[in-house]
Every structure is written in C-alpha cells, then in structure tokens.
Amino acid sequence: MAEREPETSRTCSEEGPNLPYPCSNMAPGSVRSCPAQIGETRLPVIDQLNAAFSERYTVQRELGRGGMAAVYLADDLKHGRQVAIKVLHPELAAVLGAERFLKEIEIAAGLTHPHILPLHDSGEADGLLYYVMPYVEGESLRDRLDRETQLSLEDVTRIASEVADALSYAHARDVVHRDIKPANILLSGGHALVADFGIARAVSEAGGTTSMPWGASPTRCWSGSRRTPGRTRRRLSRKSSRSPCPA
Secondary structure, rough: OOOOOOOOOOOOOOOOOOOOOOOOOOOOOOOOOOOOOOOOOOOHHHHHHHHHOOEEEEEEEEEEEEEEEEEEEEEEEEEEEEEEEEEHHHHHHHHHHHHHHHHHHHHOOOOOOOOEEEOOOEEEEEOEEEEEOEEOOOHHHHHHHHOOOOOOOOHHHHHHHHHEEEHHHOOOOOOOOOOOOHHEEEOOOEEEEEHHHHHHHHHHOEEEEEHHHHHHHHOOOOOOOOOOHHHHHHHHHHHOOOOOOOO
C-alpha cells in the first residue's frame, strides 16, 4: 500500500484540543489537525520516535492528532502486541514538565476498572513525553455521534451507566478526570471505556484548559466538594441538559 502524503492543510478542531484515540476503524484524515503543529512530514517524525523508543516499540503510523498530542500505532516488541502511543506536542511538554506529567500519569495508571482504558507504560524519551495504551478495536462516542443522528435509549442508558460507574470508581479514589466528553469515551465490544485521565488532569494542574465552556465536564465544575458515587451519577445525568456546569 502506498504511503499517504503528509497532511498540512486541515484546520483546528472546532471543539478545541479533542484528542484522537486508538480506535481501529478511525478513518484516515478524519481527525482535524493544526497545520502549525505538524510542521514536518510524517516519516521523519516516525523515524525520530523509533530512535527514541529503541528496542521497546516500533512505531508503524500515525492514527491522528489533536491540540495536545498525537497518537501512533506501534508494536510492543516485548509483549508481541499492538499498542497506541500518545506523544505530547513539544510545546505542551515544555509547559507541563516531565515530573508533573509522569506524576499524573502514575496516578491514572493506578486505576483498574473495566470501563477505564488502562495505561501500559509512560515515560520520557529523547525529550518526548508519552504514554502507552491498548490499541482498541472500536470507535469513540464522538465518532458514533457524528455518524448516527440519534442513539437508541438502550445505548444511551448503557453508555451513561458505564461511564458513571467508571467515574464513581475514580472519584472514590480522589481522582477526577476533568475532561469528560464524547471524544474521551471509547466504544469497544459493546461497552464504554473512559480514556485520558492522566493528560487532562496534568494540563488542568498546570493551569491549562481542555474543553470549550458549553461542554465543560461536570467533574471540572465541582470546586472543592467531595465526590461520591451517587453524586457522580446524578450530576452526570444532568449533563444531557447541555448546561455548562450542573447547579
């Protein structure tokens, strides 16, 4: 199969830094990118990554990119599996710093729940901050909503329940996602997976923002209050009203 030409003309995502995720059916070119953040062709970037990861991972291709990071399909050489490696853009990595980033990723890696996308690995390599996730067979909720005009009540109830269960689990351990939105919810095997606990929290701690105001996550609107499983589910259910922050 012929290599795709480098893409340099797509515009920034209308939703801000929506991060692309490791979904196997992500259509090439479906993720809108910022031309200023591309800056170079794909091949040299992949060569740089492979040099940085040495014998740990072999990067195959870019899956997509957003305002904060790019995602690459790679082979995990030690475990013989495909993974998705998310690499922060250099500008963001410089603001966050390796210590803050790795600390937040370590917290997220401690979450073990059937509806939270696990983290396999993380680190700094050749000045690049990255973390490694499973390569998911599926799509994001954002992709599905773009494809389908309306979801069935059964699907909505199931997805909301599974996401609420994941958030309740995290909140019980004093971990807040801070950027819940359709792009951060993966659908695989008929179930929902919440992704990106680490990067959203790290950016927030550094004083950055991750969502447009109308889509602000309920978890970002609870200043100082103690989160409980019941409160998580009640407030998540109010999200459908499209209010920026639940009362």
